[in-house]
Amino acid sequence: WPKTSGGRGMHVFVPIEPAWTFTEVRRAAIAAGRELERRMPARVTTAWWKEERGERIFVDFNQTARDRTIASAYSVRPFPHAPVSAPLRWEEIDDAEPRDFDIVTLPVRYAELGDVHADMDQEAFRLDGLLELADRDEKERGLGDMPYPPEYPKMPGEPKRVQPSRARHDDDDGETA
Template sequence: MEHRLVHVDGKELKISNPDKRLFPQLSKWEFILAYYRLAPYLLPYCRNRALTTIRFPDGVEGKSFYQKNAPSHRPDWIETVNDGDIEYVMLNNAPTLVWLANLACVELHVSFNTVHEPMKPTELVFDLDPSVPGFPRVVEAALMIRELLLQLGLDGIVKTSGASGLQIYLPLEPRYTYDETRKVGKFIAHYFAKRQPALITVERSVNKRGDKIYFDYLQHWRNKTLIAPYSIRAVPEATVSTPLSWEELTPALSPKQFTCANIFDRLEQKGDLFAEALRKKVRLDEILQFIDRNRL
């Protein structure tokens, strides 16, 4: 069986079937190289977090499965963390990323908290998903939410999911509990569902949403995950979950336009637009006090 030996930061890895087609336009080797090049941008947002992957051993047009537990055949240098009955991989370095890519772990989903603060998330995330094809209404909803955030003295960082939606991050110091962040997420989601009922819904059932944008505040919780910034998505175009500037949110925007084929030119031109998430933190004290005061 064909394989290729590579050395990554002092670790030797055997890449199996490098010429195997994982995407219509990407071999497994090209996919691994893409993740290796994305490592400097992706790793800061995955480090010391529980990782869930979606594996596609026969390519993205084949069957897939979720993997939470670390494979038993892993190298001894792979870092893991136990949470209940699950032993999660921690994606803390480039060799681990290449090892995961060799297993055809296409999508990388990480927890909202680090292992150091298991009950306190480092961000509050608003996940916006269309119920029917089309992206302009997702953009419209995101811009409305940002306008409210600015009025509240807050601001978020936005990225594509890489699939069909947008995600707005409020970076936090790990000082708020999941109960507190859920309280804020629920308040803002229901606020828009009531004031923009033709555009935004909190209805979980897809069949009952019509053409509305689903504001998913329930996904933000302990032991739940979200697609990592700069993770590749398992779609034929090999899209990448890509941070954006707010000025890029126009009706012409599409998450399909950011792919493995062009993400590196974008990073060279614009840098890591998500890096601010590691530096600039917001405080939720005032909005929590408002919610409690008004019993919302």
């Protein structure tokens, strides 16, 4: 279920059955992102640091962390042209420009199309396959957790949260650069 963020990006809602913990949902999101990255490395990334992403689509696994929020559908965003987070149909994605959805255009769209996400709650998905993929990533590729947002406490098994351009590196002489 795609929607504009109300900013520059897009969000994809995936309704899931309420059977998993935050940690399991996070693991599934990371596994999905890594698999998309493996299949389309020139187009998709899970790189947390913006400087490593380039123009690739960022799969933001941290949106599944506890207490994270996103702009709800139809919410007006706090920017000068009053953009709105707009639910979309999949066939609209290629031509959708987030700036085209604002407080002037969205009521017209809604009057014409209704709520294009009205049926979202008709099906919820299971995470079993993604959790199996996460297990394989950990066992076969040594890929565990990914960095949490900076404001979160350090989590067990989490890699370093150092922006690559600020990381200290040892040079060939063993001295820190």
